[in-house]
Amino acid sequence: xxxxxxxxxxxxxxxxxxxxxxxxxxxxxxxxxxxxxxxxxxxxxxxxxxxxxxxxxxxxxxxxxxxxxxxxxxxxxxxxxxxxxxxxxxxxxxxxxxxxxxxxxxxxxx
Amino acid sequence: xxxxxxxxxxxxxxxxxxxxxxxxxxxxxxxxxxxxxxxxxxxxxxxxxxxxxxxxxxxxxxxxxxxxxxxxxxxxxxxxxxxxxxxxxxxxxxxxxxxxxxxxxxxxxxxxxx
Numbered sequence: 340x341x342x343x344x345x346x347x348x349x350x351x352x353x354x355x356x357x358x359x360x361x362x363x364x365x366x367x368x369x370x371x372x373x374x375x376x377x378x379x380x381x382x383x384x385x386x387x388x389x390x391x392x393x394x395x396x397x398x399x400x401x402x403x404x405x406x407x408x409x410x411x412x413x414x415x416x417x418x419x420x421x422x423x424x425x426x427x428x429x430x431x432x433x434x435x436x437x438x439x440x441x442x443x444x445x446x447x448x449x
Numbered sequence: 450x451x452x453x454x455x456x457x458x459x460x461x462x463x464x465x466x467x468x469x470x471x472x473x474x475x476x477x478x479x480x481x482x483x484x485x486x487x488x489x490x491x492x493x494x495x496x497x498x499x500x501x502x503x504x505x506x507x508x509x510x511x512x513x514x515x516x517x518x519x520x521x522x523x524x525x526x527x528x529x530x531x532x533x534x535x536x537x538x539x540x541x542x543x544x545x546x547x548x549x550x551x552x553x554x555x556x557x558x559x560x561x562x563x
Contacts, residue, residue, distance in 0.1 A: 381553030
């Protein structure tokens with residue numbers, strides 16, 4: 340059963356704090372993604388990773404960076420979080436032409 | 450610029466009724482179109498995928514159509530159940546993207562009432 344996991348599921352941070360969102364997949368997929376979902380908008384692509392240490396910016400990379408040191412793990416990092424980064428963040432991995440999504444992390448920046 | 454538009458934004462139906470959700474897009478070149486169901490606070494679950502120029506699919510009470518010439522898709526839900534309450538998201542694959550870039554609609558929020 341193909342699975343994408345995300346930790347934590349819920350997170351509250353203060354403005355200026357650093358944030359680390361973790362994503363894991365057990366399918367050995369090469370390509371992974373980070374998205375954010377805001378009310379009234381479709382998912383927006385933050386970063387794509389097409390393998391270990393091979394990352395590309397998506398449509399809204401500003402304020403974010405990523406790290407992929409192992410194929411099965413893909414991290415999203417917010418250095419000095421801002422209130423406008425309050426959102427639900429989804430990780431996905433791609434295999435057999437299909438993207439598999441994690442359950443999401445709800446981040447609130449106060 | 451929004452490349453995938455869904456309508457209606459929200460919809461309330463009574464249990465047992467049928468409903469139709471619409472998706473129009475401008476993604477070019479388009480590859481496939483997929484409908485996802487997203488329960489509140491959960492991730493996206495794929496319902497069906499359409500790939501041909503004029504395609505139809507069926508998955509239980511869910512059926513979908515795609516017309517690539519019109520860049521239009523519909524999702525039909527037959528005999529709705531309370532568990533169908535969710536947001537339904539239309540997603541179009543970009544054939545010009547080697548990394549499988551997807552374009553997401555904002556979703557239609559469906560509420561099924563007793």
